[in-house]
Amino acid sequence: MSQDYDAIIIGAGSVGVPTAYFLAKEGMKVLVIEKNASAGQGENKAAIGGVRATHSDPAKIKICQESLKIFSTWKENTGTDIGWKEGGYCFPIYREQDAAMMQAILPIQKRHELNIDWIGDDELAKVVPGINRNGLLGGTYSPEDGQVSPLMAIESFTHEARKLGVEFKFREGVQELAMEGNAVTGVKTNKGEYSAPAVLNAAGAKGTQICKMAGLNIPIVPDSHEAGITSPVKRFLDPLVVDIRPGPEGKTKNFYFGQVESGQIIFCYTPIDPIIGEDKRATSEFMPILARRLVDLIPRMKGLTIRRLWRGLYPMTPDGVPIVGKCKVDGFYLCIGMCGQGFMMGPGIGANLANLIVKDKPIMKQSTWDFMRLDRSFKTDDVERLA
Numbered sequence: 001m002s003q004d005y006d007a008i009i010i011g012a013g014s015v016g017v018p019t020a021y022f023l024a025k026e027g028m029k030v031l032v033i034e035k036n037a038s039a040g041q042g043e044n045k046a047a048i049g050g051v052r053a054t055h056s057d058p059a060k061i062k063i064c065q066e067s068l069k070i071f072s073t074w075k076e077n078t079g080t081d082i083g084w085k086e087g088g089y090c091f092p093i094y095r096e097q098d099a100a101m102m103q104a105i106l107p108i109q110k111r112h113e114l115n116i117d118w119i120g121d122d123e124l125a126k127v128v129p130g131i132n133r134n135g136l137l138g139g140t141y142s143p144e145d146g147q148v149s150p151l152m153a154i155e156s157f158t159h160e161a162r163k164l165g166v167e168f169k170f171r172e173g174v175q176e177l178a179m180e181g182n183a184v185t186g187v188k189t190n191k192g193e194y195s196a197p198a199v200l201n202a203a204g205a206k207g208t209q210i211c212k213m214a215g216l217n218i219p220i221v222p223d224s225h226e227a228g229i230t231s232p233v234k235r236f237l238d239p240l241v242v243d244i245r246p247g248p249e250g251k252t253k254n255f256y257f258g259q260v261e262s263g264q265i266i267f268c269y270t271p272i273d274p275i276i277g278e279d280k281r282a283t284s285e286f287m288p289i290l291a292r293r294l295v296d297l298i299p300r301m302k303g304l305t306i307r308r309l310w311r312g313l314y315p316m317t318p319d320g321v322p323i324v325g326k327c328k329v330d331g332f333y334l335c336i337g338m339c340g341q342g343f344m345m346g347p348g349i350g351a352n353l354a355n356l357i358v359k360d361k362p363i364m365k366q367s368t369w370d371f372m373r374l375d376r377s378f379k380t381d382d383v384e385r386l387a
């Protein structure tokens with residue numbers, strides 16, 4: 001079979017498009033196949049755009065440090081605004097057990113030279129103006145984390161990738177993988193067949209279906225999350241705020257929100273009972289719950305107008321860490337199970353994957369990269385499942 005491309009990427013989403021961009025920068029001839037009409041129409045457009053390197057898993061830390069570098073310099077390097085705002089992340093803490101959990105992670109984060117610290121309640125009240133101080137113990141604050149617009153970012157990455165020669169085929173779905181022995185050699189879609197020695201599964205919530213085509217069973221379960229955005233108000237809030245307490249109504253776990261560059265408050269939550277499946281119909285069920293949590297936490301939020309609600313999927317792995325890298329099928333690369341952090345990891349993973357595909361090694365240390373390998377133990381880690 002003749003070789004049409006150096007690499008084929010299945011899925012023009014949070015990780016597929018940046019990976020295409022970095023592969024093309026390495027001189028590869030790249031094809032991206034997307035079943036929707038344009039890039040970012042899967043889960044990318046559902047993300048609220050939080051980007052932080054302050055995780056506890058070493059691979060996620062390294063990847064997001066790389067992503068932060070790319071996002072924060074994108075305008076300088078390409079001339080295009082993607083809504084980057086360096087406002088940090090803040091976890092206000094009201095319960096002793098949460099303080100102990102967050103403080104236990106700090107030494108790991110500091111070992112990775114992350115700019116994060118525990119701050120007292122007075123300082124926290126300056127970082128989050130108007131926060132309810134009743135019972136506030138303090139919290140963690142990482143000023144170098146930030147926010148980006150997922151819609152503006154995917155548009156710009158697609159544009160820059162095209163400039164480097166990446167070909168996009170939209171409204172075309174991959175239906176089968178072409179195999180020769182134990183190697184993937186290309187893809188078959190509803191419109192044609194394309195060959196390449198490297199095929200990347202970046203199909204997001206549909207990643208397990210693509211894996212099945214190569215005989216791989218992958219432990220990923222999509223669950224559904226709702227988010228919303230208000231009308232814009234005068235800028236008053238720098239960080240993205242994560243409240244990790246369960247809601248008093250007994251239905252919600254952590255909820256998180258921030259003020260985007262253009263002034264709107266954007267917010268999201270994790271339900272206590274996961275909404276498993278692919279149903280993305282938005283409901284207004286959570287709106288009164290979140291409105292109350294928001295106003296209880298920052299009373300000055302009262303009076304905001306909610307403009308739009310939506311629902312999207314977290315493709316969840318059992319331990320909250322994605323599955324990325326090579327697998328036992330030659331030429332088949334995985335980049336799936338991005339959970340609730342695929343947008344922030346996209347560029348960092350893309351840069352590393354491009355290196356792996358072209359030079360057979362990621363940019364980061366192999367041992368760190370291997371935290372994301374498919375054949376790991378998948379021990380559940382609740383901290384990694386946070387926003």
Ligand SMILES: Cc1cc2nc3c(=O)[nH]c(=O)nc-3n(C[C@H](O)[C@H](O)[C@H](O)COP(=O)(O)OP(=O)(O)OC[C@H]3O[C@@H](n4cnc5c(N)ncnc54)[C@H](O)[C@@H]3O)c2cc1C
Nearest residue numbers: 011013014015035042043048050174204312341342343344
């Ligand atoms: C409410 C909400 C808020 C979130 N907030 C954040 C946040 O603040 N920060 C963050 O980092 N993450 C956030 N996320 C998570 C983030 O959106 C996802 O982790 C991320 O978008 C997944 O990226 P992906 O590239 O794996 O999938 P996607 O972006 O969904 O891309 C996969 C693409 O593959 C395509 N595809 C699938 N099957 C095929 C096929 N057979 N042929 C061709 N194309 C195919 C799909 O159409 C899709 O476009 C949030 C998610 C939700 C739902």
